[in-house]
Amino acid sequence: MSNNRRHLANAVRALSMDAVQKANSGHPGAPMGMADIAEVLWNDYMKHNPANTKWADRDRFILSNGHGSMLIYSLLHLTGYDLPMDEIKQFRQLHSRTPGHPEYGYAPGVETTTGPLGQGITNGVGMAIAEAMLAGQFNRPGHTIVDHNTYVFLGDGCMMEGISHEACSLAGTLGLGKLIAFYDDNGISIDGHVEGWFTDDTPARFEAYGWQVIRNVNGHDADEIKAAIETARANSDQPTMICCKTIIGFGSPNMAGSHDCHGAALGHEEIALVRKELGWEYEPFVIPEDVYAGWDAKAKGAAAESDWNARFEAYRAEHPELAAEFERRQAAELPANWAEGAKAWIDKLRADKPGWATRVASGKTIGAFAALLPELVGGSADLAPSNNTKWPEAVAFSKENPSGNYMHYGVREFGMSHAMNGMVLHGGVIPFGGTFLMFSEYARNALRMSALMKIGTIFVYTHDSIGLGEDGPTHQPVEQIATLRMIPRMNTWRPCDAVESAVAWKVAIERRDSPSTLIFTRQGLPCNDYTDSQIADIERGGYVLSDCAGTPDVIIIATGSEVQLALAAQKALAGQKNVRVVSMPCTERFDAQDAAYKEAVLPSSVTARVAVEAGVTGFWAKYVGLNGKVIGIDTFGESAPADQLFKLFGITTEAVVAAVNEVA
Secondary structure (H helix, E strand, O other), X not given: OOHHHHHHHHHHHHHHHHXXXXXXXXXXXXXHHHHHHHHHHHXXXXXXXXXXXXXXXXXXXXXXXXXXXXXXXXXXXHHOOOOOHXXXXXXXXXXXXXXXXXXXXXXXXXXXXXOOOOHHHHHHHHHHHHHHHHHHHHOEOOEOOOOOOEEEEEEHXXXXXXXXXXXXXXXXXXXXXXXXXXXXEOOEXXXXXXXHOOOOOHHHHHHHHOOEEEEEEEOOOXXXXXXXXXXXXXXXXXXXXXXXXXXXXXXXXXXXOOHHHOOOOOOHHHHHHXXXXXXXXXXXXXXXXXXXXXXXXXXXXXXXXXXXXXXHHHHHHHOHHHHHHHHHHHOOXXXXXXXXXXXXXXXXXXXXXXXXXXXXXXXXXXXXXXXXXXXXXXXXXXXXXXXXXXXXXXXXXXXXXXXXXXXXOOOOHHHHHHHHHHHHHHOOOEEEEEEEHHHHHHHHHHHHHHHHHOOXXXXXXXXXXHHHOOXXXXXXXXOHHHXXXXXXXXXXXXXXXXXXXXXXXXXXXXXXXXXXXXXOOOOEOOXXXXXXXXXXHHOOOOEXXXXXXXXXXXXXXXXXXXXXXXXXXXXXXXXXXXXXXXXXXXXXXXXXXXXHHHHHHOOOOOOOEEEEOOOOOHHHHHHHOOOXXXXXXXXXXXXXXXXXXXXXXXXXXXXXXXXXXXXX
């Protein structure tokens, strides 16, 4: 490796070890080991503009082994992003833009939150899908406006995690040729040398997935790294895994190649030895001007974006409608006819009052909204006929047809969910994906990450309770809805009929700063009558569905299929008690309303309250209080027809009536 290249790479090593030492916390080993690979990639191949982190055709870079976060912070600082040295010095400190793991929305240029291993490469698969999809939909002969790569760094831990198997298997099948991954094969994890617990033939595994695999690249030799990247970029039919042999903590005389430098500061004495070993003669956090000049990507990035802008204007001249549509989608703006079209569909459901299962209502709504939203991308984890996620006009995305708008993810719930997060982060598409509610458990960390990043991924979950019946307790969710509601910023919807289902979809599509889980029934449900004001109030998450004359004696709060039990109980108690029925399809939305609205729906003077939902009961205590009752299920289900199960577990109209009589 040339002295100048090594000198530039050593700047990454120095910043990484100095920042970790100052924080007395962090992971210096991976950045020091991967610095040479990063130098070649970022200086010779990365297409990006530090002055515009939202340029649509930039390459995406993901550090899947996010514990090595000082690698990406060093790269962003050195190449000219708005990440000054003061932020590098505040690594891992409160309110800095350089937290312990890369966090989306903190440092400019960080494309996704990483840290939980295997999830970054899965985001990368999603980004590569979005790139291929947009290229298929917008590129035209003589006009290539979508043409960028997704580069991912990942380590042994990412390879061990099951989600990487799910995502990388799918990527090979889809032939995502713009996805290039660099495997940091240093043989070390926190516990030590990995041969005691990780002896996979990783290159063979990826070849079996259908990837192009470049084996045994010296991760400290620029010529070998360049040759591998050239080979990867030349293959448009397969994703590429570049297997880089590296030394963790490269440059550390006493710790290189050892787990001792994986997750702890090197110490002042060792850092002094590293400086001597590398010939780095500068004080901590000092970067000489020639090194800054060697890394600076501002002029090159501005020129690349300017060239793309000129090509886009030529594209606009020949394809003005496509250009306008591309710009709208990149700006995450909904079509001009969206509001009118969504209202027309909801009004149709109000008039027709179909008695569909809400999963059927969801499927019909997807079809209606997809006609308005060309950016809508559907999918399912091998349950499309059950989830009703595939509408008649949907076209499957594939290697042969990248312009498709429907993803067959296979039985890969976790991989599907994090790939969708990657698609959202890429931009230009609105993805949703479905499975049974019970299998949200497989995908839980992807849901949490979407909420953490404040992105609008839409998760569709059907078969929402013991109402799915004969499949039995392994498939009957009990605690899942309550735990989804516990995720901060997650909007969890459980609509009671076709109208509420359509409104839930409308809000999920419009709400791009937080994710949504849409939860639907297997069994059919009657459709209620609605006033215009009630339609508006559904969007607020909770509202008075059916009121009584005068002040309520008791309030029944319900969601989903159990709303019908509440209405039946109200009817049974007519003339005996003044009963108000509140439908609360989204508790998070309701909780976010102003105090006056919440008081109007649930007046504090009415302490006699009953909640009914076919799930665990503890969640509802905050709404019913000490004097209230909750009808639900705090055990696992059984295999039997749904009507028998509701009777067995006491989730019936009679039980609701008895509870009302007990509290009021």
